[in-house]
Amino acid sequence: MLKRLLSYLYPIKIHTQKSTYSKTIEITWTDGDLVMDSENTNYSYGSLQRILKLGLKNIGFEKIKKTQNILLLGVAGGSVIKTLIKDIGFSGKITGVEIDSEMAKLANQYFKLDKIPQLEIIIDDAFEFVLKTHEKYDLIIVDIFQDTTMPNFLFENYFIDRICFLLNNKGNILFNTMLLNQADNIRNQKLVSEFNKDNFIIKTVPRVEKHNELIIIEKMN
Template sequence: MFHPFFKISPLKRLISYLIPVTVANSSGSQNRHLEFMLYRNQWQLATEDALYSDGTRYEPFRVAFKHVPKATLAGIKDCLILGTGLGSIVQILTGKYKSTPNFTLVEYDEIILKWALESLNAMGIKKLKPHCDDAESFVTKDKGKYDLICVDIFIGREVPVQFTKMDFLVATKRLLKPGGTWIMNYIVNDSKETMQFLGNIKSLFPDVEVIEKNQNMLLIAKH
């Protein structure tokens, strides 16, 4: 399937400043329904019950990056993104913070990853190393080391439980360079599960900042 980015008429781009314009509907390799939309000239990706990407407007990581020193973001050489979506995190880092690291992108859905790569390439964003893989499997076998790790994994509006367990968290920490930054976007649905998750995080990262933004909880830690 050819990326809809290349098929948008000037009229649809203009209309997108008023309302979201649906450009394509598709089933993904892991999602029953994907809706690809243009809103205010930026791409949005939605499933049946959640918005996965919103260009540089993607609020969870816009908020998170405000809590990381700009010099730290500008100095990133290697960045791992677990849960790529359409590349909102990449767009925020390169667009707002002028950070141009080597991006390792992990996305479980083949169609989403294909769309992300084609749109990011069309924006002139390079140094992308894609992996169509389950994030839990990827972190156990990856040999890379990263200055920044971003975890942004959901099914609908829930973080799959395996990504809150110690095995996964320890594996991601192993991939951080000394002094590296680790950020996770978490959605609060159950208070007991959230407390257990926070206990795991704080036992692994003694110095962790917790930011609550509506139903989202953003966790920022240093190695």
């Protein structure tokens, strides 16, 4: 409790460990809340939670609340899961896919994800998972980073085609991307401009954070 109170004055780091995928994982009390960070960016809670909440709001809280099956690719500390359940009131099934087993352990330890009955965490590579799953989803959230790097497969046509295939009618994909240089901006522009699928629409959400851009894909029917 003392550390939490002191965190309103300055951040208090309570755990640090090395990560195969993210260099370093840090758990810190900041302004009375626990946040999860990598060496160079916020992973859960903090600014990331605000970004994804904006994307969910853009899709529509009431629409999401009525859905049944959500897929989250990239779990980290699970802040978007808390947003879905506490802020939106989503009561359906959430499947979270996380490649880093150590991060999943920390998420359970500090953010109590293992206490959420409607959540299933699967330790797997996101690309491999979407190739294997036979489920269809009402909402797919793509939030995959390795520190400040995004794996190249996320922007390959085959991956985009596959996650579009996994959407139910009227479903949405919320894709969180990081833009650190002009090449990243061109990459996103290329994805949006070249996206041409019957029965789908794509758009970007005006940025609230300088280095993050949200892309939303919707399946019409």
